[in-house]
Amino acid sequence: MALWLRWRMLDNDQVLRLVQLAQQGDLTAKGLLVEENAPLIKSVIKRFRNKGIEYEDLYQIGCMGFLKAMKNFNPDFKVKFSTYVVPMVIGEVKRFMRDDGAIKVSRALKTLNLKINKFIEQYYKDKNTSPTIEEIALHFEVDSQDVILAMDSAKMPISLSTPIEDDSESITLVDRIESEEDENAKMIDNLALSEIIKKMDERDKKIILLRYYFDKTQSEIAKELNISQVQVSRLENKILENMRNKLTS
The missing domain is CATH 1.20.120.1810 (Four Helix Bundle (Hemerythrin (Met), subunit A))
Known part of the structure; x- marks a missing residue:
C-alpha cells in the first residue's frame, strides 16, 4: 500500500x-x-x-x-x-x-480586494453580518487563499492581526486579548479567536466586527446600536474579558 x-x-x-x-x-x-x-x-x-x-x-x-x-x-x-x-x-x-523586497502585490490582487471590500460592505448592510471567507470566495469564484491574499494586500482590517487605531496607539484584536506574544502564539490566537467569534451572540459579534473588522469608533458603534459610548466601552471590555477567559481556558 x-x-x-x-x-x-x-x-x-x-x-x-x-x-x-x-x-x-x-x-x-x-x-x-x-x-x-x-x-x-x-x-x-x-x-x-x-x-x-x-x-x-x-x-x-x-x-x-x-x-x-x-x-x-x-x-x-x-x-x-x-x-x-x-x-x-x-x-x-x-x-x-x-x-x-523583490515581490510586489499584483494588480489582480488589488483589483480583487476593491471588489471584495464593496461586497463586504453591501453584504453587511443587507444581512447585518459579515460574510465568511468561503462565502466571499464563492461569490467571486476564486479560491479562499486568493481572498485572504487580496485582503492582506491592501492591509484591510479583516485580519485579527491587522493594526487598528485606538486613540494614539496602534493595536490589534489579538493585542487586546494577549500581549507580548511570539509570532507562533499570535497565529494560534488568530485561529482560536475566529472560532470564539463565530459562537458569540449577535450583539457581541456585531460590536467586535464593527470595532475590529470595520474600524469603527465606540461613538460610531453607539449610534448604530442606539446606546451610549460608555455602554459600548463597558460591553467591549466585558466581551474581550470573556474572550480572554475562553482563549486561556
Missing part, C-alpha cells in the same frame, strides 16, 4: 504521535511528515506563483515553514496539525517576499 494511502488512514492521535517523535529527533517520522505533507505545501505555495520566485525556491521556502510548524506545534493549541501548518507556510513565504 502506498505511503500516501497509509497516511490518509492515520487518525489525529497517530498524526500527533508522529509529530511528537519528529520533535524528539526521530528522522524517520520527520521524513514521513515532510513527504506526506508535500501536496499540502504545494497547494499553499501555488498561490504565490508568478511573483518572481522560482517554483523550486518557493517549495523550499514552504518546506522551511513546514519544518518550523513541525518543531513548534503543541497539542495544547487545540487545532489540527494541518490547520497549524497552512498559516505557518504562508507566513514563511510572505516573510521571504517582504525581506527579499
Whole structure:
C-alpha cells in the first residue's frame, strides 16, 4: 500500500504521535511528515506563483515553514496539525517576499480586494453580518487563499492581526486579548479567536466586527446600536474579558 494511502488512514492521535517523535529527533517520522505533507505545501505555495520566485525556491521556502510548524506545534493549541501548518507556510513565504523586497502585490490582487471590500460592505448592510471567507470566495469564484491574499494586500482590517487605531496607539484584536506574544502564539490566537467569534451572540459579534473588522469608533458603534459610548466601552471590555477567559481556558 502506498505511503500516501497509509497516511490518509492515520487518525489525529497517530498524526500527533508522529509529530511528537519528529520533535524528539526521530528522522524517520520527520521524513514521513515532510513527504506526506508535500501536496499540502504545494497547494499553499501555488498561490504565490508568478511573483518572481522560482517554483523550486518557493517549495523550499514552504518546506522551511513546514519544518518550523513541525518543531513548534503543541497539542495544547487545540487545532489540527494541518490547520497549524497552512498559516505557518504562508507566513514563511510572505516573510521571504517582504525581506527579499523583490515581490510586489499584483494588480489582480488589488483589483480583487476593491471588489471584495464593496461586497463586504453591501453584504453587511443587507444581512447585518459579515460574510465568511468561503462565502466571499464563492461569490467571486476564486479560491479562499486568493481572498485572504487580496485582503492582506491592501492591509484591510479583516485580519485579527491587522493594526487598528485606538486613540494614539496602534493595536490589534489579538493585542487586546494577549500581549507580548511570539509570532507562533499570535497565529494560534488568530485561529482560536475566529472560532470564539463565530459562537458569540449577535450583539457581541456585531460590536467586535464593527470595532475590529470595520474600524469603527465606540461613538460610531453607539449610534448604530442606539446606546451610549460608555455602554459600548463597558460591553467591549466585558466581551474581550470573556474572550480572554475562553482563549486561556
